[in-house]
Amino acid sequence: MNLTSHDIIRKPVVTEKSMAAMAEKKYTFIVHNTANKVQIKKAVEEIFDVKVEDVKTMRVEGKTKRVGVHVGKRASYKKAIVKLAADSKNIEFFEGMQ
Numbered sequence: 001m002n003l004t005s006h007d008i009i010r011k012p013v014v015t016e017k018s019m020a021a022m023a024e025k026k027y028t029f030i031v032h033n034t035a036n037k038v039q040i041k042k043a044v045e046e047i048f049d050v051k052v053e054d055v056k057t058m059r060v061e062g063k064t065k066r067v068g069v070h071v072g073k074r075a076s077y078k079k080a081i082v083k084l085a086a087d088s089k090n091i092e093f094f095e096g097m098q
Helices: 016-024 037-048 092-097
Strands: 009-012 026-031 052-060 064-067 070-073 077-084
Touching (some): 009 037, 037 077
Antiparallel strands (some): 009 026, 052 077, 064 070
């Protein structure tokens, strides 16, 4: 399966913890389940025109939820924390959110 950069980077994670990490040039994204660190690094560099220093990935298991007698499960997903190089510019997409 051939993934494009926009297929790999699904959406940014906007939480208090991820916003605080942006001070250290760390940005968090939900990424495609089969994407590896090399693909994620290339995709972020291509989309946002920045220089990536490090990529950390983790799989997040979906939570079990229930409404009355019905039990369901949220989808599992893969999350990537991308650290930009010190000489790289910031990702503008996040700038107005702090």
